[in-house]
Amino acid sequence: MNVTIKDVAKRANVAPSTVSRVIADNPRISKETKERVWKAMEELGYYPNAIARSLASKVTNTLGLIMPRSTEEAFSNPFFPEVMRGISVVAHREKYDLLLSTSGNQEEEKEAVINMVKGKRVDGIILLSSRTTDELIPWLRDEKFPFVVIGKPLDAKGVYWVDNDNIGASKLATNYLIKHGHREIAFISGSLEYVVSLDRLDGYKLALEENGIPFKRELVEQDEFSEDGGYRAMMRILEREKPTAVVVTDDVMAFGVIRAAIDKGYGVPEDISIVGFNNIPLSAFANPPLTTVDISTFDLGIKSAELLIARLKQKEIESDHIIVPVKLIERKSCVSR
Amino acid sequence: MNVTIKDVAKRANVAPSTVSRVIADNPRISKETKERVWKAMEELGYYPNAIARSLASKVTNTLGLIMPRSTEEAFSNPFFPEVMRGISVVAHREKYDLLLSTSGNQEEEKEAVINMVKGKRVDGIILLSSRTTDELIPWLRDEKFPFVVIGKPLDAKGVYWVDNDNIGASKLATNYLIKHGHREIAFISGSLEYVVSLDRLDGYKLALEENGIPFKRELVEQDEFSEDGGYRAMMRILEREKPTAVVVTDDVMAFGVIRAAIDKGYGVPEDISIVGFNNIPLSAFANPPLTTVDISTFDLGIKSAELLIARLKQKEIESDHIIVPVKLIERKSCVSR
DNA sequence: ATAGTGGATGCAATCGGTTTCATTCTAAAG
DNA sequence: CTTTAGAATGAAACCGATTGCATCCACTAT
Known part of the structure; x- marks a missing residue:
């Protein structure tokens, strides 16, 4: 079996709760004890079980990404990798991982979201695009689950979103x-x-x-x-x-x-x-x-991740939405007449 | 608080263990009980907590994806979205989700893998490319953790991989x-x-x-x-x-x-x-x-996911590696001289 | 000398499931 | 009429952490 917090506790001659507090770097634990515990962790090659942690603490440090249509289709339009690139930059900076659900159609998509939310697998969700007939948005709002939509929703009341004008x-x-x-x-x-x-x-x-x-x-x-x-x-x-x-x-x-x-x-x-x-x-x-x-697809990703994480960290949020500017790039596909 | 298995048990007048068996559709539970439990689940809007499930059963139904270099960089080369597209097709078919770790350099990458493996967050891992000096591959092999590499490793002994010739x-x-x-x-x-x-x-x-x-x-x-x-x-x-x-x-x-x-x-x-x-x-x-x-980037993704999942399901595997064919596409960037 | 205070740590409950083993009940077999 | 096998279910341990509350101890204040 794997090394658990109890093994560490035994080795360091402390209670498991103390080890847990050492992991969290709780100031109530004395310097000496901390060092003893650290040493034990080192010697045993201990690594905390993230799943157990999430269960107890109700925090996953993971963001859920919901793609529109099938995941397969989404990846074939460069828009989505690019917005994911933006998201990943912020996620990395803020130490979040990304959970991609793979769905094939709108119904499975709903299923996937329920699984993420009710299954407590993620702390927040980014919807990569918003539909007019989206049941997800009202559902998530009613569940009071933190989420951000890329694309202004039809009914934007009470939802956080990022979009261009x-x-x-x-x-x-x-x-x-x-x-x-x-x-x-x-x-x-x-x-x-x-x-x-x-x-x-x-x-x-x-x-x-x-x-x-x-x-x-x-x-x-x-x-x-x-x-x-x-x-x-x-x-x-x-x-x-x-x-x-x-x-x-x-x-x-x-x-x-x-x-x-x-x-x-x-x-x-x-x-x-x-x-x-x-x-x-x-x-x-x-x-x-x-x-x-x-x-500014990349920025759409950046801003949506930032907005979501700000929500998760209960930071002051100026506005429930962010507008990312656009720019016309002139090349050769147009002529005057 | 949320609806748990205990609430369902109480409502259906059975023990939690019975509910658990109903969820797993265990044949040892009678038809009548099953129906009673299903009804209770329905009425209460019960949905199993995936985290708790994973903790107890040690199965996550999630595949970990490790990108080379920084996640940000990877997303900017169309190769990776395309291979991910292949992976996502298989993952979806086999009901797996995808966990992307976000790392910025080789050291963080190792950290990310350890986190996934020791943190028990995924059932298996796909490495999206293999380095010559990769510490990850020997490490994963020694841990006996199921993984597949896209790209033939320098030392391929005991590792499963998918690549072109x-x-x-x-x-x-x-x-x-x-x-x-x-x-x-x-x-x-x-x-x-x-x-x-x-x-x-x-x-x-x-x-x-x-x-x-x-x-x-x-x-x-x-x-x-x-x-x-x-x-x-x-x-x-x-x-x-x-x-x-x-x-x-x-x-x-x-x-x-x-x-x-x-x-x-x-x-x-x-x-x-x-x-x-x-x-x-x-x-x-x-x-x-x-x-x-x-x-055949897409196939690289397909095959790697299939190989990994076959391993996870302990299926018979013909070979520890798969070679995906290549094809020269002639266009206009070459002339004879 | 006694109560009060604060720091350091332990105990035990809890998170929400799964699973082993035991128990109950029924019906067939001896 | 007892024994026994098997089907259906329950009790309780367990997965590996976190956390509220209790406890212990050393000092200070009265």
């Missing part, structure tokens, strides 16, 4: 195209079940409106967050309309959009200008290099 | 260049502290030898696994040699190599041909599109 960002992208003389501007987004898609659609509409351009439902399409999804959405639009520019709310989708345009015989950017979102590494190398809205 | 892969890449008439072929790899770098260097040497081309130490450089690393390594080579082709053991580094070549006034592929490794998504879109060795 998506309406503004989408307006920015659309205005950029308008300023370059485009008026037939299509809009392609991921599923409207994600709040981010809705917000960006609103921003797009707002920009049109402010510039006196009528909104045309036929210029709007949605599909899944993938290259293929972008391809299909663009194909559908091109079958009925001839936009001169497209706002695509995800760079990966934008690659599909470009491919569709080319397959239909249009040149990018000569015939159709395209602006994407996220500024994934690939975008700079795409052909043509993609003009895109950089949403 | 890196020597063969590197020979493949080098031979490809030789067949296209190149003789001044440089070799750029990541740090030689990784076994994969050594193996690929060997493959490169072997290909030269078999074709009667003398090996020149001046044509070999190593640097860190990043775009900048590739850039610096290539710069160093170009300051003293003029290769007509380069084998680069990582696509991300290859982008840096291309940049360096161009900065020095060489055209790619006209003046210098380049073949990379990994076939990351970016490679197809690079300028020029990168000819590269596809190492």
Whole structure:
């Protein structure tokens, strides 16, 4: 069997409780005793059992990460690794580990969260994106479990979240195209079940409106967050309309959009200008290099982890949400007309 | 307080041990009792405490993932998300969660592993890459803790691993260049502290030898696994040699190599041909599109998780290692001369 | 001399389960 | 009618820690 706290206690001639206090560096234990215990721990090669610790203390030093859709899909969009990178930096700094639940669909996702929360496996949770029909958010809120959402929830009351100003960002992208003389501007987004898609659609509409351009439902399409999804959405639009520019709310989708345009015989950017979102590494190398809205994905991760940990440590929190700034990166996928 | 197994027991008029057996669907419990207990669980909204469970049963249903270098760095090379994607598919299928430790350097990495193992937080571990000077591998082996390494360890005795045939892969890449008439072929790899770098260097040497081309130490450089690393390594080579082709053991580094070549006034592929490794998504879109060795990163993840879980479930295992095939993807970064 | 005080440590309950072994009960076997 | 086997369940120990409360001791204050 393994070395336990009792073995150490015996060897150091103290009670287990004393050993426990030495581990916690409790000031009520005398210097001499501490040293004796440390020595015993050393000699026995003792290492505390984290599980037992968590059970007794109700603290796990672990953050749960919930990915949208299947874990598999999530990892294939560079957005998620990048936001995880941000999270991992803060987690490391604050000495937290990360627990990834692996789920395949929305139902399993709920199951996974319940398992983490009720199973007491994590101290807090970060939801990597927010849906419109998310049952998780109200559930977690009602459970009073600490969590942070990346993406502003539809009903943000009582929930902590980190996001860009998506309406503004989408307006920015659309205005950029308008300023370059485009008026037939299509809009392609991921599923409207994600709040981010809705917000960006609103921003797009707002920009049109402010510039006196009528909104045309036929210029709007949605599909899944993938290259293929972008391809299909663009194909559908091109079958009925001839936009001169497209706002695509995800760079990966934008690659599909470009491919569709080319397959239909249009040149990018000569015939159709395209602006994407996220500024994934690939975008700079795409052909043509993609003009895109950089949403500071890494910072989204950093800030969400910081916000969650601040909550866990009961620190003073200025605001229940954090807005991460965006920036338009001009490359070669747009032309004036 | 939360609903525990005792509350359920009381409500169903049975002993806690009976409830425990019902949860495990033990056949020794009668149908009627089971139903009574299920009803009680339902009514009380009972959910088992995973931590307590793990403590008693010594099973966590969790796999530990150890990334090389800092977690932050790892996430910025698409290789790791992709291998994690593979792992997550299997983990999900087999109902395991994933615990990511966040470490910043080799020492913390060791600390993280000890924490996972001695802390009994995971059932098994996947090391996402193997170093030459890895203390972890012998340590885990001596602890008799179940683990799998991605990348053949230097001393593979008694350890389970999954890898490509890196020597063969590197020979493949080098031979490809030789067949296209190149003789001044440089070799750029990541740090030689990784076994994969050594193996690929060997493959490169072997290909030269078999074709009667003398090996020149001046044509070999190593640097860190990043775009900048590739850039610096290539710069160093170009300051003293003029290769007509380069084998680069990582696509991300290859982008840096291309940049360096161009900065020095060489055209790619006209003046210098380049073949990379990994076939990351970016490679197809690079300028020029990168000819590269596809190492089936996703499968590396799949196979390693499968191997580990087979070990955990004490299944018959045919071999202590799995070789995942590679394939050369021809694109536009190489020309004949 | 006695009570009061504070520091150092131990005792034992607790966290929420699992599992071994014992017990009870019923029904078949002798 | 007793013995026995087997099915169903319970009692209690255990997993490896943490923590509230009690205890002991040495000193100081009265």
